Amino acid sequence: MVLLETPPTPELLYLCSAEPAELAEVAAQMRSADLAEALNQLPRAAAAKVVANLPFHVAVQVLDEPEMECEDEILALLSEPAAAQLVEAMSADRQADVFRAMPEEQRAKLIRALEPDTQAALKELLRYPPETAGGIMTTELVSVPASWTVEQTLRHISSVGRAKETVYAVYVHDPDTRRLRRVVSLRELIVSDRSVPVSQVGDGRQPLSVAADTDREEVARLISKYNLLAIPVVDEEGRVVGIVTVDDVIDAIVAEQTEAVQRFGGMEALDEPYTRISFVRMIKKRAGWLTALFLGEMLTATAMGHFEGEIQKAVVLALFVPLIISSGGNSGSQATSLIIRALALRELTVKDWWKVALRELPAGLALGVILGTVGVIRILLWQALGWYDYGVHHLLVALTVGLALIGVVTFGSMAGSLLPFLLRRLGFDPASASAPFVATLVDVTGLVIYFSVAFLLLRGSLL
Amino acid sequence: MVLLETPPTPELLYLCSAEPAELAEVAAQMRSADLAEALNQLPRAAAAKVVANLPFHVAVQVLDEPEMECEDEILALLSEPAAAQLVEAMSADRQADVFRAMPEEQRAKLIRALEPDTQAALKELLRYPPETAGGIMTTELVSVPASWTVEQTLRHISSVGRAKETVYAVYVHDPDTRRLRRVVSLRELIVSDRSVPVSQVGDGRQPLSVAADTDREEVARLISKYNLLAIPVVDEEGRVVGIVTVDDVIDAIVAEQTEAVQRFGGMEALDEPYTRISFVRMIKKRAGWLTALFLGEMLTATAMGHFEGEIQKAVVLALFVPLIISSGGNSGSQATSLIIRALALRELTVKDWWKVALRELPAGLALGVILGTVGVIRILLWQALGWYDYGVHHLLVALTVGLALIGVVTFGSMAGSLLPFLLRRLGFDPASASAPFVATLVDVTGLVIYFSVAFLLLRGSLL
Numbered sequence: 001m002v003l004l005e006t007p008p009t010p011e012l013l014y015l016c017s018a019e020p021a022e023l024a025e026v027a028a029q030m031r032s033a034d035l036a037e038a039l040n041q042l043p044r045a046a047a048a049k050v051v052a053n054l055p056f057h058v059a060v061q062v063l064d065e066p067e068m069e070c071e072d073e074i075l076a077l078l079s080e081p082a083a084a085q086l087v088e089a090m091s092a093d094r095q096a097d098v099f100r101a102m103p104e105e106q107r108a109k110l111i112r113a114l115e116p117d118t119q120a121a122l123k124e125l126l127r128y129p130p131e132t133a134g135g136i137m138t139t140e141l142v143s144v145p146a147s148w149t150v151e152q153t154l155r156h157i158s159s160v161g162r163a164k165e166t167v168y169a170v171y172v173h174d175p176d177t178r179r180l181r182r183v184v185s186l187r188e189l190i191v192s193d194r195s196v197p198v199s200q201v202g203d204g205r206q207p208l209s210v211a212a213d214t215d216r217e218e219v220a221r222l223i224s225k226y227n228l229l230a231i232p233v234v235d236e237e238g239r240v241v242g243i244v245t246v247d248d249v250i251d252a253i254v255a256e257q258t259e260a261v262q263r264f265g266g267m268e269a270l271d272e273p274y275t276r277i278s279f280v281r282m283i284k285k286r287a288g289w290l291t292a293l294f295l296g297e298m299l300t301a302t303a304m305g306h307f308e309g310e311i312q313k314a315v316v317l318a319l320f321v322p323l324i325i326s327s328g329g330n331s332g333s334q335a336t337s338l339i340i341r342a343l344a345l346r347e348l349t350v351k352d353w354w355k356v357a358l359r360e361l362p363a364g365l366a367l368g369v370i371l372g373t374v375g376v377i378r379i380l381l382w383q384a385l386g387w388y389d390y391g392v393h394h395l396l397v398a399l400t401v402g403l404a405l406i407g408v409v410t411f412g413s414m415a416g417s418l419l420p421f422l423l424r425r426l427g428f429d430p431a432s433a434s435a436p437f438v439a440t441l442v443d444v445t446g447l448v449i450y451f452s453v454a455f456l457l458l459r460g461s462l463l
Numbered sequence: 464m465v466l467l468e469t470p471p472t473p474e475l476l477y478l479c480s481a482e483p484a485e486l487a488e489v490a491a492q493m494r495s496a497d498l499a500e501a502l503n504q505l506p507r508a509a510a511a512k513v514v515a516n517l518p519f520h521v522a523v524q525v526l527d528e529p530e531m532e533c534e535d536e537i538l539a540l541l542s543e544p545a546a547a548q549l550v551e552a553m554s555a556d557r558q559a560d561v562f563r564a565m566p567e568e569q570r571a572k573l574i575r576a577l578e579p580d581t582q583a584a585l586k587e588l589l590r591y592p593p594e595t596a597g598g599i600m601t602t603e604l605v606s607v608p609a610s611w612t613v614e615q616t617l618r619h620i621s622s623v624g625r626a627k628e629t630v631y632a633v634y635v636h637d638p639d640t641r642r643l644r645r646v647v648s649l650r651e652l653i654v655s656d657r658s659v660p661v662s663q664v665g666d667g668r669q670p671l672s673v674a675a676d677t678d679r680e681e682v683a684r685l686i687s688k689y690n691l692l693a694i695p696v697v698d699e700e701g702r703v704v705g706i707v708t709v710d711d712v713i714d715a716i717v718a719e720q721t722e723a724v725q726r727f728g729g730m731e732a733l734d735e736p737y738t739r740i741s742f743v744r745m746i747k748k749r750a751g752w753l754t755a756l757f758l759g760e761m762l763t764a765t766a767m768g769h770f771e772g773e774i775q776k777a778v779v780l781a782l783f784v785p786l787i788i789s790s791g792g793n794s795g796s797q798a799t800s801l802i803i804r805a806l807a808l809r810e811l812t813v814k815d816w817w818k819v820a821l822r823e824l825p826a827g828l829a830l831g832v833i834l835g836t837v838g839v840i841r842i843l844l845w846q847a848l849g850w851y852d853y854g855v856h857h858l859l860v861a862l863t864v865g866l867a868l869i870g871v872v873t874f875g876s877m878a879g880s881l882l883p884f885l886l887r888r889l890g891f892d893p894a895s896a897s898a899p900f901v902a903t904l905v906d907v908t909g910l911v912i913y914f915s916v917a918f919l920l921l922r923g924s925l926l
Contacts, residue, residue: 265800300785337728435898
């Protein structure tokens with residue numbers, strides 16, 4: 001037996017693939033997720049050769065890994081019968097993933113090579129968009145009629161257990177209508193009397209379920225809230241059509257998290273790893289929002305144009321423009337991040353907007369006073385130390401900056417916190433309220449606030 | 464039996480609590496997570512009364528819910544023996560959560576009222592910080608000696624199953640050293656021959672495990688990557704001291720997600736729901752970063768001061784300052800969000816910084832050219848339509864803005880993408896690179912780029 005001290009590299013796997021027996025030994029020491037990652041790093045043709053020479057059940061396990069990124073390309077490089085045999089043995093939800101990733105032509109060809117049953121199940125799963133319960137569910141589950149005993153059910157699990165995605169939740173259906181009546185955990189079965197009907201095991205509450213078009217985020221919330229290992233997906237008649245398991249939900253949560261951060265960063269979600277996305281697709285995802293924000297930000301040039309006369313008379317005012325407007329954007333970005341998460345976690349609902357406004361008003365004022373004070377000190381200090389000369393009216397300039405900061409930061413907190421509510425109210429996702437979006441919104445208003453304060457305080461002196 | 468058409472409200476629960484039998488009926492129709500949420504909404508004294516009158520096992524289930532937010536306050540309102548009895552019956556990881564939330568005095572009092580065994584287990588768990596494997600693990604697990612058969616193991620699970628956090632993973636230890644030898648899933652046991660030794664079930668690979676001080680993010684990554692239901696936490700001798708289950712990991716991932724978005728928004732993570740945190744604590748979490756960013760942004764005033772002469776001569780330059788520097792901040796914020804996630808998902812490591820730089824340089828240039836073109840068109844259009852007069856040198860002004868945008872957006876993409884690497888290299892969390900942080904960094908440099916381009920192009924004409 002080959003014994004490895006360090007994990008096998010992708011290159012070693014490829015070298016071994018010439019000798020299937022050796023490859024099998026090396027692969028047996030790796031977990032399938034690691035094997036999948038190693039294959040991702042190989043050129044496609046080499047990866048396909050490794051897959052072709054792996055023991056069949058290992059190859060299936062590897063292709064079943066959500067970590068596997070290029071299974072469509074690998075399958076395309078294998079002979080059609082070999083590809084069909086592998087796909088046939090994969091779990092139903094991963095089959096659907098693979099087919100979704102394939103170009104139309106390859107998909108049509110490969111699907112014809114599959115068993116009629118698999119074809120039918122696959123066509124069913126492919127109907128659902130990937131961000132819904134139907135899109136991440138699997139059809140492999142254990143469902144038994146309510147008339148069975150615990151003993152019968154356990155024996156059934158023992159016989160089919162290897163083939164099913166999860167055996168830890170057993171779905172008990174009505175023998176006639178096939179409606180879902182109860183969900184029993186394997187744990188409850190194991191600790192139960194073997195002769196009891198399975199319909200009497202566990203608590204009698206109506207089981208939780210979702211529809212096939214339920215958003216995956218909602219599925220994740222339910223699984224997480226009720227600590228489930230899987231949740232059944234039911235059709236309109238209440239019959240189970242699939243289950244979403246906790247591991248698929250974790251993958252969905254992690255994907256949502258990536259989306260959330262990218263969108264908060266002011267771009268469309270990539271939906272692909274940064275390291276794999278093509279240059280052109282990445283630019284497209286970034287340029288859209290960047291241009292939209294740029295067009296919005298153009299209003300600052302218009303606003304500044306309005307105050308050109310003031311700037312001409314008191315250039316000193318222009319010096320503090322970036323400082324003041326960015327402070328508003330920063331406090332807005334903080335408030336938005338708080339509210340987006342509170343809405344996502346259902347700590348807040350749309351009707352709570354006024355509670356948030358009542359909280360953010362004093363919060364913005366408090367933060368504004370802090371920054372305003374620092375700003376005033378900065379100007380007076382520089383003046384006193386002779387580091388910069390803000391002119392004879394430096395006291396008034398400092399006061400203008402201080403008061404403008406209070407106004408801008410307060411406005412930033414209010415706008416940043418209410419924007420997600422407004423977006424939801426208008427039917428958009430509150431998470432579209434990115435940090436740059438808020439900053440742009442606050443920049444324009446911030447300029448107006450600043451120059452208005454300046455106009456009020458400096459009229460007759462500087463202006 | 465009281466049959467409810469709509470879910471019981473917190474108020475109804477409180478009303479029923481006068482009649483424990485009625486309360487038990489109403490509560491039986493609710494899931495414990497929902498019951499916990501209802502109790503969160505009641506005044507503490509009312510919630511404590513409901514808990515006191517709930518059937519004992521239901522009260523324990525409710526307190527076991529991570530959704531429960533005020534269990535420390537409720538326990539404080541119960542009699543000490545009642546509180547101790549409830550805590551005694553809770554799962555070990557939740558006991559630790561409750562004690563962590565308690566004020567020192569209450570904790571010391573309550574811990575003395577517990578059984579010596581529970582006290583010892585609890586003191587052990589409380590040693591670990593809450594963001595580590597030790598801090599989220601439970602000590603309730605099924606561990607059997609390698610000498611047992613499948614039959615013995617299954618019988619053991621049936622007898623202890625109800626008391627253990629998860630029975631779906633069984634930890635097989637060496638009978639002498641108690642070192643972890645193998646992890647066997649309940650699924651594998653169920654489909655195995657009953658007479659086989661448990662040490663021969665499943666694959667023979669070294670089981671995955673983590674140390675008690677492993678970060679919870681790393682634990683989540685392993686559970687998610689290898690699709691585990693639980694991961695064992697082992698001590699230095701390789702003995703299992705606890706397990707982290709998938710549901711605790713989901714809670715940890717969701718908490719990390721909230722932290723990530725809040726930190727990316729430019730603040731310290733709240734670590735408490737927005738709706739529950741006190742005003743003063745919230746201001747503290749926000750004011751720190753806001754002030755730090757403000758101090759950094761002050762450099763813009765210094766930079767602008769350097770160019771006061773130029774602005775005096777060509778006020779038109781000041782008009783585009785917000786537009787240009789915010790575009791740099793926006794492109795930087797996009798790049799940062801991409802890299803933070805790619806690092807978190809391990810798609811990139813620190814040594815890939817140059818690959819990212821080689822990709823962000825052309826990406827920044829491409830995005831800069833797009834915005835620069837839009838900017839030039841905007842200025843020339845306004846001039847042609849007579850909406851604004853940028854003076855006789857408007858062509859040069861447009862060119863200055865266009866070129867400055869290319870420079871600033873490129874710098875923004877580069878700085879935004881490399882900042883997370885730099886932070887990690889300096890030993891900080893790359894996720895400290897918030898959108899406002901990047902914007903501040905880019906604002907100062909953006910001004911220098913803009914005025915340098917202006918100086919080169921406009922010398923002899925406007926300047």
